[in-house]
Amino acid sequence: MEYEGPFYYRLRLHGSEDKRVLTKKDLDGNATTFKDPVTQNKTPKIYILKQEEEVVYIGYASQSIGTRFGQGIRANGAKGYHGYKWKQEEELELFVFVFDHLLIGNKNKEDEPYVLLTEAVEAELVYLIREKTGKWPQFQNEIHFNNNNLPRAKEIALKMFNTIDSELPWYQPDSRWEIWGIDSKETFVVKFVVPGKFHSKVPRDIVAAFETVTYLMAHAYFYYPTYDEAMSKALLIMEMAIKLKAQELNIELKTPPNRKGDVYDKKLYKIIEEVCENEHLKFLEADFNRAKNLRNAKMHPKKHTIMGAMGFTNGNTMLFVNVINKLFLDKEELTYIDKTETRLKEKIENFRDGRYIVEYNNLKILAWKIYDLKYVRYKDQDLFMVYIGTVSKDLKKDIETYNYIPLVVPMSIFKMDDFGFSGIDVYGEPITFMENQDPNIIEKFNHFHQQKLNLSFSDLRFHIAQMENMVMWRYEELMYDNCWN
Structure with a gap:
């Protein structure tokens, strides 16, 4: 059983002690009436009343909230029920949570699990108030104790408590996140x-x-x-x-x-x-x-x-x-960045298609090319970002499972020669990228390239485009994290 809410109303009570009158306002302070879904009949609800940021009452109802409040406000003790203790107050905030189950009614046996769960939520909420504030809600008349579906009841109660433990509903987390x-x-x-x-x-x-x-x-x-x-x-x-x-x-x-x-x-x-x-x-x-x-x-x-x-x-x-x-940045700084990046991009052209081993973070990774390189310099600190094409064990599965995790290494020290490059990443870890002609790994490279040939052109193109898109955002993230003040 799920729920929605809270639905918020600001309540005002006036009139003589034995004839209290209830008026309602919405979030904007406009006069209103109770509206669907809080008016639904045979639907479990938890309602919470607050006064000056303090929870003063928690109740359960299955009938319309208007009907339930009318009973509690008009009661005068003639049948042993004196009604709500809070009815003599002047202003209160109301929060209503409505569950998504329609009861059969007339105390039907099939309704019992749903009623008991809602009552258990009511009890757990009251206990949470006692635990958090050191006292029971000021106007609480009674609590329906039971252990029905206790883990779920506790979970719902905690979420409801966190939702209303704030000044106004505008400051509640949006569940879409x-x-x-x-x-x-x-x-x-x-x-x-x-x-x-x-x-x-x-x-x-x-x-x-x-x-x-x-x-x-x-x-x-x-x-x-x-x-x-x-x-x-x-x-x-x-x-x-x-x-x-x-x-x-x-x-x-x-x-x-x-x-x-x-x-x-x-x-x-x-x-x-x-x-x-x-x-x-x-x-x-x-x-x-x-x-x-x-x-x-x-x-x-x-x-x-x-x-x-x-x-x-x-x-x-x-x-x-x-x-x-x-x-x-100054013209001189930008010119230096542009010239350095252009020079390095020319150098990586030598590493477009081959057999390489990347040793990084205690791993040995098979790679077949350097795709791209970005460079930026700020306050005498260099940031080299190198996008390395790695060898996938199962390229088709990567595409089917949307596994697009490119290897982009951010380095503060970067040295390149005719055989590869070495350096230190921004976290202080060493990295090397070197040619490797070990016969034992040739089969793995051949298998990878055969996988590419077996893919349709559209699948391969899509995979490359997705990887390039992820790389672009990774560049921006690394630059943002490691540059500027």
């Missing part, structure tokens, strides 16, 4: 929040604006679609960055006057073109055009969509941070 393996705020921050990291030459306006991106990403923990808004803000900051750089380069942001003397803002693509006409900035043009296209799609949507984590906001944000940092 669970599909991404998120089980706590700390896990979410590690996986999905990207704080701004910028060197001192990046304009302060960009640094300050990026704080908003970080906060939007963090608060998406409570509302999944907020993650999309973080992306939108980051894209606007990319636009700000290219315009600030244009001003720095004395590039006009306005068009020349037309025949009528009218002056307009330059189109973004034109500003990107003019900035990247500078030789040392040409390599950034593709990244800015990519951001421009994303921005256009975001600013002119054809329908409402929610991408959340599928939009890869965290990866794109790392990319944007890296691009902005590079954009505001």
